[in-house]
Amino acid sequence: MELEGKVALVTGGSRGIGAAIALELANNGADIAICDLKSTDETARLLDAIRGLGRKASFFPADVANFNRAQEVVAEVVRALGRLDILINNAGINADHVIWKMTEEEWDRVIAVDLKGVFNYSRAAASIFRTQGSGKIVSLSSVNGLRGQWGLANYAAAKSGIVGLTKTLAKELGRYQVNVNAVAPGYIVTPMTEPLPQEAKDEALREAVLGRLGAPEDVASVVAFLCSDRAKYVTGEVIKVDGGQYI
Numbered sequence: 746m747e748l749e750g751k752v753a754l755v756t757g758g759s760r761g762i763g764a765a766i767a768l769e770l771a772n773n774g775a776d777i778a779i780c781d782l783k784s785t786d787e788t789a790r791l792l793d794a795i796r797g798l799g800r801k802a803s804f805f806p807a808d809v810a811n812f813n814r815a816q817e818v819v820a821e822v823v824r825a826l827g828r829l830d831i832l833i834n835n836a837g838i839n840a841d842h843v844i845w846k847m848t849e850e851e852w853d854r855v856i857a858v859d860l861k862g863v864f865n866y867s868r869a870a871a872s873i874f875r876t877q878g879s880g881k882i883v884s885l886s887s888v889n890g891l892r893g894q895w896g897l898a899n900y901a902a903a904k905s906g907i908v909g910l911t912k913t914l915a916k917e918l919g920r921y922q923v924n925v926n927a928v929a930p931g932y933i934v935t936p937m938t939e940p941l942p943q944e945a946k947d948e949a950l951r952e953a954v955l956g957r958l959g960a961p962e963d964v965a966s967v968v969a970f971l972c973s974d975r976a977k978y979v980t981g982e983v984i985k986v987d988g989g990q991y992i
């Protein structure tokens with residue numbers, strides 16, 4: 746198994762894309778740390794499923810926007826699971842409004858979770874990865890961070906910020922054999938996209954040249970590839986996983 750003996754921390758890993766990534770990394774042999782706002786029944790089922798695969802699984806409550814808590818969580822993961830090899834910056838939220846209706850709170854909260862959260866956890870993991878001379882960071886951007894989207898000023902700015910952060914961290918950490926990449930999913934069916942208006946789904950479906958919306962597993966398999974040695978000469982990349990929505 747490609748990830749045997751590795752420990753992966755997945756932020757926002759309780760459900761949706763993060764849960765699929767956690768399961769896929771466990772399937773590939775990794776022990777898993779999940780951090781999320783709180784543990785739910787869904788979290789408990791996920792942890793059981795991972796343990797059912799013969800892997801260790803632990804949960805760490807945290808708001809990724811909290812800088813100090815990020816440093817604590819990473820230290821707690823190392824204490825509980827012995828090491829840290831892979832960081833998946835997945836936690837994210839949206840609060841959509843056109844710019845003339847977007848509130849300061851909507852702007853601040855999305856930037857704090859979706860962008861500062863990535864900084865917080867990458868910074869904490871970077872110290873460990875530099876010292877051990879290895880590590881993988883994969884962050885969840887979005888096609889809407891690459892092309893912009895109506896009503897998503899805060900979200901698109903955060904997801905675009907992840908692109909700059911990814912390329913910078915790739916340059917800073919490359920000499921320590923740390924690969925830093927991002928994936929940019931298109932419309933993936935999850936609890937985040939479930940409440941979106943039907944027109945948004947129809948538009949994404951029209952754009953997707955593969956003729957369907959994405960599933961969390963479509964993203965998880967690309968993330969697992971980026972975490973494996975098969976991708977060891979890939980860094981600073983942003984891989985779209987969008988069924989061709991943004992060709």
Ligand code: NAD
Pocket residue numbers: 756757758759760761762763780781782783807808809810834835836837838858885886887888929930931932933934935936937938
């Ligand atoms: P989701 O809402 O289904 O899951 C997000 C998870 O993050 C939840 O478990 C939630 O509790 C957790 N979370 C939210 N705020 C948090 C915080 N402050 N601290 C810790 N955990 C927090 O969303 P998803 O669709 O699975 O999205 C996962 C990631 O993928 C997000 O970063 C999202 O922006 C990105 N993404 C999603 C899509 C899509 O179409 N679903 C497309 C592109 C990118």
